[in-house]
Amino acid sequence: MGSFAMTPMPPRNIGFEFEFPAVMRDGHAAPREKIKAMWKAFCAAHPQWHLNREKIRHTITGVRRTNQGYTEILNSDGGVCTVEFSLRPWPDVHQAIRAFTTVFEQIKAVATPLGISFLAMGMQPITGYEWEHETQKDWYFLLNRKLPDHHYAVPFASHQTSVDIRVEEWVDVVNMLSALSGPMIALSASSPLGFHKLCAQKEMRLQVWKDWNKRIEPKYRPYFSNSMPAKPFKTVDDYIRFYWNSQLYFVTHGKSSGYEILGNRRWIDFLRSKKPVPARGTKGKKTALLSTDEMLNSIHQYGWLTTKVHYTFDDRTTIPDILKAYDTQKLFPYFRKHVTRCYIENRGTGVAAKGEEAAMPAMTLGLIENLKKSVSLWRGVPWNEWKKIREDATNHGLDFHYKPKRSLGLIKNMLAIAEEGLMLRKLDEEAYLEPLKLRLNSRWTNADEIVLTYKRGGLPLVLACHGYRPDANEVQHTVS
Numbered sequence: 001m002g003s004f005a006m007t008p009m010p011p012r013n014i015g016f017e018f019e020f021p022a023v024m025r026d027g028h029a030a031p032r033e034k035i036k037a038m039w040k041a042f043c044a045a046h047p048q049w050h051l052n053r054e055k056i057r058h059t060i061t062g063v064r065r066t067n068q069g070y071t072e073i074l075n076s077d078g079g080v081c082t083v084e085f086s087l088r089p090w091p092d093v094h095q096a097i098r099a100f101t102t103v104f105e106q107i108k109a110v111a112t113p114l115g116i117s118f119l120a121m122g123m124q125p126i127t128g129y130e131w132e133h134e135t136q137k138d139w140y141f142l143l144n145r146k147l148p149d150h151h152y153a154v155p156f157a158s159h160q161t162s163v164d165i166r167v168e169e170w171v172d173v174v175n176m177l178s179a180l181s182g183p184m185i186a187l188s189a190s191s192p193l194g195f196h197k198l199c200a201q202k203e204m205r206l207q208v209w210k211d212w213n214k215r216i217e218p219k220y221r222p223y224f225s226n227s228m229p230a231k232p233f234k235t236v237d238d239y240i241r242f243y244w245n246s247q248l249y250f251v252t253h254g255k256s257s258g259y260e261i262l263g264n265r266r267w268i269d270f271l272r273s274k275k276p277v278p279a280r281g282t283k284g285k286k287t288a289l290l291s292t293d294e295m296l297n298s299i300h301q302y303g304w305l306t307t308k309v310h311y312t313f314d315d316r317t318t319i320p321d322i323l324k325a326y327d328t329q330k331l332f333p334y335f336r337k338h339v340t341r342c343y344i345e346n347r348g349t350g351v352a353a354k355g356e357e358a359a360m361p362a363m364t365l366g367l368i369e370n371l372k373k374s375v376s377l378w379r380g381v382p383w384n385e386w387k388k389i390r391e392d393a394t395n396h397g398l399d400f401h402y403k404p405k406r407s408l409g410l411i412k413n414m415l416a417i418a419e420e421g422l423m424l425r426k427l428d429e430e431a432y433l434e435p436l437k438l439r440l441n442s443r444w445t446n447a448d449e450i451v452l453t454y455k456r457g458g459l460p461l462v463l464a465c466h467g468y469r470p471d472a473n474e475v476q477h478t479v480s
Contacts, residue, residue, distance in 0.1 A: 011091050011092075011425070012091075012163055012164040012165075012365065012368070012369070013089035013090060013091055013163070013164045013343075014089060014090060014091075014092070014093060014096050014161065014162070014163050014164075014361060014364075014365050015086075015087065015088065015089035015090070015096065015161070015162040015163075015343075016085065016086075016087060016096055016097075016100055016159070016160070016161060016162075016357075016361055017084060017085070017086045017159070017160040017161075017162070017345075018084070018085045018100065018159050018160075018351075018357065019077055019082050019083065019084045019085075019157035019158055019159065019160075019351065020082070020083055020118040020119060020120070020157055020351065020468075021081060021082060021118065021119045021121065021122075021123065021124045021125075021155075021157050022035065022080075022081050022082065022083045022111070022116050022117070022118055022119075023081070023116070023117060023118075023119060023124070023125065023126075023463070023467075024115050024116065024117075025115050025117075025463075027125045027126050027459045027460075027462075027463055028126050028127055029079065029080075029081030029124050029126070029127035029130075029133055029154075029155075030080070030081050030116045031080070031081075031132075031133070032080045032132070032133070032136075034114050034115070034116055035076060035080045035081070035083075035116075036059075036060045037114055038107070038110055038111050038114055038116060039051060039060050039062060039063050039074075040060070041110040041113075041114070042063060042074075042106065042107060042110045043063055045106070045109070045110055046106060048065050049063040049064065049065045049074070050063060050064055050065065051063055052064050052073070052075060054136065054137060054138045055138060055257060056138045056141070056257075056282060056283060057136045057137075057138060059136040059137075061075050061076055061135055061136065061137050062074050062075020062076060062084075063075070067087075067088045068088065070088035070089070072086065072087045072088055073086045074086070074103070074107065075135075076135040077135065077153065077157070078134065078135060078150065078153025078154055078156075079124075079127075079133045079134060079135060079153060079154030079155065080133055080134070080135050081124060081127060081133050081154065081155075082124075082154075082156070082157045083107070083118065085100060085103060085104065085107075087099055087100055087103065089162065089164070089343075092425070092427045092429060093358050093361060093362050093365065093427075093429045093432055094427070094428075094429065096358075096361070097357060097358040097361075100357070104468075108468060117463070117467045117468060118467065118468045119351075119463070119466055119467050119468075120190070120351055120352065120353055120354045120446070120466050120467070120468065121157075121190050121191060121193065121351055121446070121450055121462075121466055122156055122157055122158060122190040122191030122203065122204070122205040122350045122351040123155050123156050123157070123191040123193060123194035123199075123204050123205055123208075124154070124155040124156075124194065125193050125194065125196065125459055125462060125463075126195070126196045126459070127154065127155055128154070128155050128194070128195045129149075129151040129152055129154060129155065130151060130154055131151045131154075133151075133154045134150060134151055134153075134154060138257055138282050139250075139252045139257065139258060139282065141282050141283070141284070142250040142252065142258055142259070142260050142282060143250070145250075145260050145280075146216075146220060146248060146249070146250065146260070147216050147220060147224060147248075148215070148216065149212060149215045149216070152208055152211065152212035152215075153212075155194060155195075155208065156191065156204075156205040156208050156209075157205070157351055158205060158347065158349065158350060158351060159188070159349050159350065159351055159352055159357070159360060159361075160345055160346060160347050160349070161345070161346045161349070161360065161361040161364040161365070162310070162343050162344065162345045162346070163343060163344055163346070163364055163365050163368050164341075164342070164343045165309075165342055165343060165344050165368065166342065167236065167311075167332070167335045167336045167339055167342055168336065169368070169371060170236050170239065170309060170335075170342065171233050171234070171235060171236060171238075171239060172371060172375050173307075173344050173368055173371065174233055174239065174307050174309060174344065175232040175233060175375075175378060176367065176371070176374045176375050176377075176378045177306070177307045177344065177346050177348075177364070177367070178228045178229065178232070178305070178306055178307050178386075179228070179232070179378035179381070179383065179386040180367065180374070180377070180378060180386075180414055181228060181306045181307070181348035181349075181386075181390055182386055182387075182389035182390030182391075182392070182393045182394075182407075183389065183393065183407070183410055183411045183414050184346075184348055184349050184360060184363065184364075184414075185203055185206070185348055185349065185350065185390060185393040185394060186389075186392075186393035186397055186398050186400070186407070186411060186445070187349075187360070187363075187398070187411065187436050187439055187440065187445065188349040188350040188351075188352065188360050188445070188446070189202040189203040189350050189393065189394075189397035189398075189445045189446065189447040190203070190205075190350035190351045190352070190353070190445070190446040190447050190450070191203050191204040191205040191350060191351070191447065192204060192447040192448075192450055192451050193450055193451070193454055193462065194208075196459070198451060198454060200395070201394055201395050202394070202395065202396060202397040202445065202447035202448070202451075203350055203393070203394045203395075203397070203447065205350065206226065206227075206394045207394065209225065209226040209227070210225075210227075212224075213225050219247050220247065220248050222242075223243070223246045223248040223302070223303040223304070223305075224248060224303070224304050225304070225305060225306075226304050226305065226306055226347060226348070227305065227306055227390070228305070228306055228383075228386065228387055228390060229242070229305055231383055232383055235332060236331050236332040236335055237326075237329050237330075237331045237332060239309070240326070240331050240335075241326075243267070243299060243300070243303050244266065244267040244268045244271070244299065244326070245266050245267070245268060246266060246267055246302075246303055247264065247265070247266050248302055248303055249261045249265060249266070249267060249270070249302075250302070251279075251289070251295055251298055252298065252301070253298075257281075257282050258281075258282060259279040259280065259281055259282070259287070259289050260279060260280045260281075261277060261278075261279050261289065262277070262278040262279055262280055262286075263277065263278060265277065267299055268326070270291050271291050271319055271322075271323060272323065273290070273291065275290070276288035276289055276290040277289060277290070291319060292319075293317060293318050293319055296313055296317060296319065296322065297311075297312055297313055304347070305347070306346075306347050306348040307344060307345065307346055307347060307348070308344070308345045308347060309342065309343070309344055309345075310341075310342070310343050310344075310345060311335070311339045311341065311342045311343075312339065312340050312341045312342075313338050313339060313340065314338050314339075314340050316338060317338045321334070322334060344368070346364045350446070350447075351446075352446070353435075353446040353449065353466075354466070354468065355435070356435040356436075356446075358432040359432050359433060359434075359435045359436050360436075361432075362418070362422060362429050362430070362432035362433055363414075363415070363418045363433060363436060365418075365421070365422065365429070366417070366418030366419060366420070366421035366422040366429075366430070366433070367414070367417060367418045367421060368421070369421035369422065369424055369425060370417050370418065370420050370421030370424065371421075373417045373420070373421075374414075374417050374418075374421075377410070377413055377414060377417060381410070388402055389402070389407050389410070392407065393407075397443075397445040397447050397448060398411075398439065398440065398443040398444070398445055399443060399448075408440070408443075411440055412440060415433060415436060415437060415440065418433060419433055449465075449466075450462060450466055453465045453466065
């Protein structure tokens with residue numbers, strides 16, 4: 001990208017989006033009415049939280065509060081039986097995991113009397129693709145018109161990490177985390193059990209994504225894979241062109257309401273249009289819609305790969321100016337000047353084992369803090385080879401079948417780079433990597449533990465061993 005002065009940046013913030021399967025005592029997914037009762041009980045016990053009720057369906061889909069300028073959301077993901085914690089970012093892993101622990105304990109306290117518990121695994125053990133468990137969010141009316149078979153989202157869960165980055169780091173971070181998603185999946189595999197049986201993959205969650213991806217129109221598939229892009233991005237312009245050429249197209253306002261753009265239009269076509277274009281609202285009523293400057297902050301929300309950049313423009317950003325930058329291949333300097341916040345969302349990792357919730361977020365942060373060495377690591381292996389490692393990790397976890405010695409060596413190097421990156425911060429966050437080191441040495445993942453538990457005692461033992469007990473604070477939130 002040429003030489004340039006790095007933009008000054010304060011210490012990076014880190015945020016979590018943790019999802020957990022919510023089940024009843026027999027292992028079936030928690031039903032809609034139970035989850036709704038949980039949200040109501042939570043708000044009654046903690047009045048600073050408020051119910052989130054959909055405007056069209058009038059369903060309760062979660063709760064929200066404002067915390068030091070950030071909107072924090074606890075809600076159901078694709079299925080009502082997947083409970084997601086999306087909390088404000090923090091300056092370090094210690095504060096972030098403590099904040100999560102506090103809220104998680106509060107949720108468990110109201111869920112337990114309702115017979116609901118949460119699992120440290122990436123799939124519902126029994127419940128599969130069942131429409132009656134789909135979360136009834138209004139904006140899913142738009143999503144289902146473009147990406148049908150949304151019931152495929154019901155049974156799975158994952159843990160995601162967001163870390164602040166500079167625009168100058170954008171492409172290197174995206175490519176690095178995409179390439180290293182295979183090694184991270186190997187360490188965090190957690191979904192070998194689903195549909196009331198042991199699955200062929202240790203990370204069945206990603207197989208579900210692949211199966212879902214095959215069921216949608218080919219023109220949408222590259223943007224809806226939760227996988228690596230076909231090839232690494234060369235520049236910020238390259239990245240933006242990939243997304244703005246997307247026909248995965250709807251405009252929403254905070255994922256609460258919005259419009260589907262009709263016709264064979266891409267984002268860039270919509271931005272260029274001088275006249276309103278045909279659209280259809282959330283309720284299905286046809287109308288016409290013209291792009292606005294405000295919509296530029298919505299484009300990044302859609303398109304689901306294993307890594308995704310989120311960004312916010314300043315008030316000086318206009319569509320004519322950004323189209324000029326697009327047409328002259330000068331998006332990078334334009335984004336450097338006008339983006340006020342930029343962060344990466346690492347979406348590839350599975351659900352952590354109990355007590356290891358901070359490990360993969362710390363890994364993500366450490367790799368970004370030690371970016372030069374992280375980039376050197378991914379560039380040392382061809383892109384298609386990283387894809388093979390990812391596929392192998394999805395199927396086998398740390399028990400690699402394809403060039404196992406090399407794959408394990410790459411993970412060892414990755415951990416060392418992340419540890420060095422965290423040590424540079426001088427906040428003692430590197431201690432959170434210890435569980436991952438132990439897993440690498442033993443080649444024993446959360447998925448392997450779930451398989452062994454299931455073979456020994458079936459589903460009842462899995463629920464007992466891999467469910468969060470209501471009377472115990474099991475989340476790792478201190479460093480000894």
